[in-house]
Amino acid sequence: MSKPVIATAHFTGCFGCHMSILDIDERILDLVELVEFNKSPINDIKNFTKPVDIGIIEGGISNDENAEILMEFRKHCKILVAIGACALTGGVPSMRNLVPLKECLEEAYLNGPTVKSENTGIIPNDPDIPVLLDRVYPCHEVVKIDYFLPGCPPSADTIWNALVALLKGEPLNLDYELIKYD
Amino acid sequence: MTHHYREQIKNIASKYGNDRGYLMNIAHDIVNEFGYISDEMVSNLADVLNLPVVQVRDMISFYAFFPRKPLGKNVIRLCNAVIERMKGADEVGKAFEKALGISFGETTKDNLFTLLHTPCIGLSDQAPSALINKIPLTNLKPADVPQIISELKAGKDVSDLPQARVQLNLKKEGEVICAPLDSGTALRNALNMKPEEVIGEINKSRLRGRGGAGFPTAMKWDFCRKQKSPIRYLICNADEGEPGTFKDRVILTEYPDLVFEGMTIAGYAIGAKEGIMYLRGEYAYLLENLEKVLAKRRHLGLLGEHICGREDFNFDIRIQLGAGAYVCGEESALIESAEGKRGAPRDRPPFPVQKGYKGEPTSVNNVETLCCAARILEKGGEWFSKIGTKDSTGTKMLSVSGDCEHPGVYEVEYGITIENLLELVGAKDTQAVQVGGASGKCVAPKDFGRRISFEDLPTGGSIMIFGKNRDLLECMYQFVEFFVEESCGWCVPCRAGTTLLEKKFRQILDGKGTAQSLAELRRIAQTVKSMSRCGLGQTSANPVLTTIYDFADLYAEKIKEENGKLLTFDLQKAMKVGIEASGRTKEGVK
Numbered sequence: 163m164s165k166p167v168i169a170t171a172h173f174t175g176c177f178g179c180h181m182s183i184l185d186i187d188e189r190i191l192d193l194v195e196l197v198e199f200n201k202s203p204i205n206d207i208k209n210f211t212k213p214v215d216i217g218i219i220e221g222g223i224s225n226d227e228n229a230e231i232l233m234e235f236r237k238h239c240k241i242l243v244a245i246g247a248c249a250l251t252g253g254v255p256s257m258r259n260l261v262p263l264k265e266c267l268e269e270a271y272l273n274g275p276t277v278k279s280e281n282t283g284i285i286p287n288d289p290d291i292p293v294l295l296d297r298v299y300p301c302h303e304v305v306k307i308d309y310f311l312p313g314c315p316p317s318a319d320t321i322w323n324a325l326v327a328l329l330k331g332e333p334l335n336l337d338y339e340l341i342k343y344d
Numbered sequence: 345m346t347h348h349y350r351e352q353i354k355n356i357a358s359k360y361g362n363d364r365g366y367l368m369n370i371a372h373d374i375v376n377e378f379g380y381i382s383d384e385m386v387s388n389l390a391d392v393l394n395l396p397v398v399q400v401r402d403m404i405s406f407y408a409f410f411p412r413k414p415l416g417k418n419v420i421r422l423c424n425a426v427i428e429r430m431k432g433a434d435e436v437g438k439a440f441e442k443a444l445g446i447s448f449g450e451t452t453k454d455n456l457f458t459l460l461h462t463p464c465i466g467l468s469d470q471a472p473s474a475l476i477n478k479i480p481l482t483n484l485k486p487a488d489v490p491q492i493i494s495e496l497k498a499g500k501d502v503s504d505l506p507q508a509r510v511q512l513n514l515k516k517e518g519e520v521i522c523a524p525l526d527s528g529t530a531l532r533n534a535l536n537m538k539p540e541e542v543i544g545e546i547n548k549s550r551l552r553g554r555g556g557a558g559f560p561t562a563m564k565w566d567f568c569r570k571q572k573s574p575i576r577y578l579i580c581n582a583d584e585g586e587p588g589t590f591k592d593r594v595i596l597t598e599y600p601d602l603v604f605e606g607m608t609i610a611g612y613a614i615g616a617k618e619g620i621m622y623l624r625g626e627y628a629y630l631l632e633n634l635e636k637v638l639a640k641r642r643h644l645g646l647l648g649e650h651i652c653g654r655e656d657f658n659f660d661i662r663i664q665l666g667a668g669a670y671v672c673g674e675e676s677a678l679i680e681s682a683e684g685k686r687g688a689p690r691d692r693p694p695f696p697v698q699k700g701y702k703g704e705p706t707s708v709n710n711v712e713t714l715c716c717a718a719r720i721l722e723k724g725g726e727w728f729s730k731i732g733t734k735d736s737t738g739t740k741m742l743s744v745s746g747d748c749e750h751p752g753v754y755e756v757e758y759g760i761t762i763e764n765l766l767e768l769v770g771a772k773d774t775q776a777v778q779v780g781g782a783s784g785k786c787v788a789p790k791d792f793g794r795r796i797s798f799e800d801l802p803t804g805g806s807i808m809i810f811g812k813n814r815d816l817l818e819c820m821y822q823f824v825e826f827f828v829e830e831s832c833g834w835c836v837p838c839r840a841g842t843t844l845l846e847k848k849f850r851q852i853l854d855g856k857g858t859a860q861s862l863a864e865l866r867r868i869a870q871t872v873k874s875m876s877r878c879g880l881g882q883t884s885a886n887p888v889l890t891t892i893y894d895f896a897d898l899y900a901e902k903i904k905e906e907n908g909k910l911l912t913f914d915l916q917k918a919m920k921v922g923i924e925a926s927g928r929t930k931e932g933v934k
């Protein structure tokens with residue numbers, strides 16, 4: 163029997179959630195035994211090469227590239243799991259949602275105190291740069307998300323337990339400490 | 345300016361003995377005088393009453409009828425409830441907007457007109473309807489509008505307009521409410537008994553409250569009477585805010601004597617000296633006649649000191665005018681409001697019968713309940729108990745509106761099936777019947793054999809009929825919108841939940857929902873229902889919960905699944921600002 167296939171994606175987050183995945187320490191060896199990794203920053207596979215069983219998503223959706231890749235993930239993955247505050251709510255990056263995007267860009271590139279002198283700044287417009295969206299969206303506002311793991315980041319144990327439960331088709335029991343945040 | 349209103353506010357307050365308990369009346373008088381009540385006036389009033397400013401502002405800001413900014417000389421409040429929109433209220437609204445050159449919520453530059461929307465004003469049987477300067481106008485047509493405006497501009501009185509005519513539309517008279525009464529007969533019978541015996545007679549009749557909850561009236565009176573307290577109060581709930589209900593309006597217009605007789609009997613039974621009728625602000629136009637009837641009853645010795653010559657029985661009634669808040673129909677919110685506060689429901693227990701108005705035992709009864717009580721004392725509990733069904737004795741006044749030939753008020757025996765009712769009112773090709781108003785139940789044709797009664801389909805009186813061609817889910821959506829507007833905001837499940845419900849519902853109706861959205865809709869609805877603090881929140885999800893199974897097809901039609909992609913997310917739209925701000929030309933091209 164072939165191993166279940168896993169893919170991971172990083173959108174607008176700090177990579178902390180991916181670090182937390184790696185934080186499972188030596189269990190990573192078990193994981194490699196259990197599953198096969200497809201598209202992921204961990205192995206630097208850039209494109210999907212086969213159907214994926216579980217897609218793990220870090221970060222919110224702040225630009226067109228994020229949105230398109232998330233939709234790709236939805237297309238290729240049977241199950242999508244969003245992990246971390248950024249993916250679930252937009253998190254820290256979504257603090258910009260309080261200010262209209264145009265004002266954000268103008269402050270950063272035209273009028274802010276660190277812009278060298280007046281009238282010389284421009285708002286980056288290189289076609290290679292992704293276009294910022296009007297606000298940072300939580301993943302579930304863009305595609306259907308099947309499971310959510312809260313935390314900033316969710317601890318390695320939380321991710322591990324969730325993954326194992328999902329792979330074995332068992333109910334997930336997380337200890338109180340793993341989902342208590344204050 | 346400042347000095348000018350200072351003096352007047354002082355005068356108004358002193359008219360009510362500077363008693364904060366009359367804050368509703370004081371606010372009404374101020375608004376009648378100045379057209380609004382500004383923050384400055386609020387501070388001033390707080391000063392006069394020796395209250396914290398926030399307390400007064402908290403109360404004033406709660407009510408739709410206490411505007412805090414100046415409105416036009418003529419205030420037009422067009423009802424835009426479900427039934428009205430079925431009958432063309434939107435077109436009438438557009439005609440008003442066109443004639444005045446303003447949108448809803450705005451005031452004309454010359455300060456002559458303000459245009460507002462209002463929920464049901466109790467005229468659903470003669471929709472589209474509006475209140476202009478508190479005077480009701482009915483059966484409006486877009487073509488009427490220019491003339492109405494020009495006559496108002498010419499300074500004509502609203503009540504002289506041809507549309508200022510409220511029809512009674514009493515289509516079926518029954519033997520309990522709509523029978524003649526010799527004023528005082530029932531009361532004299534009651535006074536010949538001991539209060540306990542009066543309660544016993546009501547008990548024999550098995551009368552249950554007509555306001556919605558159906559609590560046995562004798563038990564309520566008995567609880568109230570048995571409280572150890574020298575002071576007790578009787579309140580008649582004439583707030584009638586449930587969309588599509590207007591039977592109390594008809595009773596108050598046609599049978600006010602019966603209501604007051606019932607109140608006096610109730611006062612005697614529970615041992616109260618003071619009765620309050622809480623009349624919804626929308627019915628202010630009934631006030632004059634009601635006061636007249638009260639004066640007449642005082643004159644006849646049926647009210648006031650030594651009623652019917654009894655040295656030991658004094659009882660009088662005052663009418664408290666509400667100010668446009670649906671939740672004030674809920675008894676504890678009503679009591680708060682009658683005490684001159686914001687109409688937020690109280691925690692229970694203690695129940696009003698234990699600690700009600702001014703902290704004293706209080707029985708709150710619906711208008712119709714009190715009428716029944718009077719009739720029972722006239723004709724006997726035995727007689728009454730033989731009408732209707734086992735658990736629902738007597739008759740019920742139904743307010744019928746919507747898609748039928750003869751909308752109006754029908755006094756029917758409890759136990760009538762929906763089918764028979766539809767026949768009676770001339771309804772054909774009925775898609776659904778909303779029983780009990782926005783907070784009630786949407787009944788599908790397969791259930792038209794069910795009966796109007798406490799044991800099967802209870803209703804405070806509202807029956808709205810939706811014909812085959814109506815967009816039923818849009819109607820349900822408008823009910824949800826109503827609850828968003830009317831939530832008092834105290835508890836999160838209702839304040840936030842009704843808004844979440846409304847948004848999710850809209851998303852689905854706009855064809856942007858997925859199967860998951862439908863599941864979410866159901867979950868939100870369940871949470872709002874089970875977690876809300878008072879009856880408003882607990883019933884606010886009913887438009888969804890009572891259609892989601894019985895009309896599952898209508899929901900299914902709206903769902904277009906697209907492989908997990910959410911149709912609510914519009915990438916092009918989300919990119920628009922970013923593209924424009926950076927001056928890129930080709931959208932999304934990299």
Ligand SMILES: Cc1cc2nc3c(=O)[nH]c(=O)nc-3n(C[C@H](O)[C@H](O)[C@H](O)COP(=O)(O)O)c2cc1C
Nearest residue numbers: 553554555581583584585673674675709710713879
């Ligand atoms: C949101 C809400 C609105 C209500 N509105 C009314 C109303 O307009 N008239 C009424 O009689 N009862 C209304 N009720 C019911 C009252 O709380 C109370 O049960 C009733 O007045 C008791 O009178 P009864 O025993 O004669 O029915 C409402 C309840 C809720 C929760």
Ligand code: SF4
Nearest residue numbers: 175176178246247248
């Ligand atoms: S949730 Fe926390 S750890 Fe994860 S990407 Fe966001 S900020 Fe980083």
Ligand code: SF4
Nearest residue numbers: 832834835838878881
């Ligand atoms: S349920 Fe709604 S109306 Fe009732 S107390 Fe809560 S917020 Fe107020």
Ligand code: FES
Nearest residue numbers: 423464465467468
């Ligand atoms: S008066 Fe408008 S719906 Fe009742």
